[in-house]
Amino acid sequence: MERKELDEARMQGQTEIWWYMFSFVDSMALKSVVELRIADIKHFHGVVITLSQIASCISDDLASRDITTLARIMKFLKGLHRLPFFKRWRSLYDLTHSSRWLLHDTKQTLAPMHYFSHCIKEGGPAFQKAHGREIWDLASENLEFNGLFNDGMECIAKFVTNAILLSYKQGLSSVGLLVDVGGETRGLISEIVKAYPHINGVNFNLPHVISMAPAFNGVSHIASDMFCAIPNADTVIMKVLA
Template sequence: MASSINSRKPSEIFKAQAQLYKHIYAFIDSMCLKWCVEMNIPNIIHNHGQPISLSNLVSILQVPSTKAGSVQRLMRYLAHSGLIEIVKDQELENEQVYALTDTSELLVKGTKFCLAQMVECLLDQTTSSSYHQLKKWIYEEDLTLFDITLGSDFWEFLNKNPEHNRLFNETMASDIDVIKLALKDCNFVFEGLESIVDVGGGTGTMGKIICETFPKLKYLVFDRPKVVENLCGNNNLTYVAGDMFASIPRADAILLKFILHDWSDEDCIKILEKCKEAVTSDEKVGKVIIIELVIDEKKENNHLTRLKLQMDISMVCLNGKERNEEEWKKLILEAGFKHYKISPLTELLSLIEIFP
């Protein structure tokens, strides 16, 4: 079929050009966010105790006077993006004054619900620059994007780079207060359980939160040796090193938080099969608890679906993926489970309970 490009109206071409430029410059969002966190601007405004003027901000940042205008331009863009709010100050009519928004309050380091480390980790140049190699990756049959750009499997890379390993584990735990807030109304998920294994549970942040609510629950964090070595537990929280593809310790329930999206369908089925073995015995049959995204393009608004699809594309770094309900159902049934239940957890996350 012949192209219709030459028959388009000028207004349609101009609109298409603007749309294309929008995609070209989309990286500016991430880079300005990274700049904001690196400059510690949310903490500066927070510590100021009230909205801060441009001149005060420039003074605290100790940037050259020639860059004051550049700071203003960056702050103007952050305000347009909803990360910062420009407010009016009657005493400073001729100067911009900045306040935090609900979003930028999540970037104030040292406070509850802080996600600044998530920005630092996910936008770290070592890993984020990998996405320049999508073309090369798409022609490789088995290699992940990180295999190509880092020269090794991601988990091997973390094992060989202690600082990246530390940052990754801390980042994976940085949303725990958000998860705790979400789980406040989901205690029914853990009630009646005597034991639980948190597969890929990192340094045990999630375990400590759950053990506070259920002090009689025996909680075992199961992760790579490099993650749990030298970690000390307590009466009801212990750490065990191992390989989830080999075997998983037995328990009433297995918890998988942000684990399965790292892996291909084939690997997820293997992991779930090991989980099924771990919760099934002659005495009782337990369950598997999954905390992940569930894409629902029909019911979600476009912005939420777009975010989930962006996160799905980001998982090519590991040959993993985000999944919709049909894809989750397929994995669950092929792993030998009989039924499942999906409950909303946060704006982004769902809680999936699956039963043998």
């Protein structure tokens, strides 16, 4: 390998290491946009929006606004090397197909997933190492965390629901009693029962999850632990996150 090629290869290797070292900046910028509800601010206005309009909706206090930092974040996400999250014409901003998934209070949203931070340490479950307890124990003690966690799981359930309803029609037509084990607050089971009214659905989960589950016609909520027993049924659904 010639000296020039070797130098270029080394520089490319350095670039790759720098990219891995600072790739966390992508998620940090995205997390700030979700927490500040910038996508929601733009969506609420209905038209392209200026940086000043975004800042005014974030804070009424002119003195506390840091538009320079906001501009840097927006510019960073607009020009993200893999997936731009905002369109920009001169000083006007608009949503992309990607940033629409960051809208809160929509049927299909990934925004709740960004509220969770991950702490990984050597040995044992990472969450338990970071918080001194299992995630289920924390959720049962902290209502706010319980709500955020349930919202995040509902995001995933919506995608699973669409796949089941589109590809498993024959199997569901013969089901009388369906139990969703670990069924969040009822997202998956309620959509299946809505599409197949003849099915009696059971949402089976831990007590602190069931306590936040809304009522839905055709769905019963049972609070218990699946490691102790699961209700008898024609069909049982259990989602596994790998």
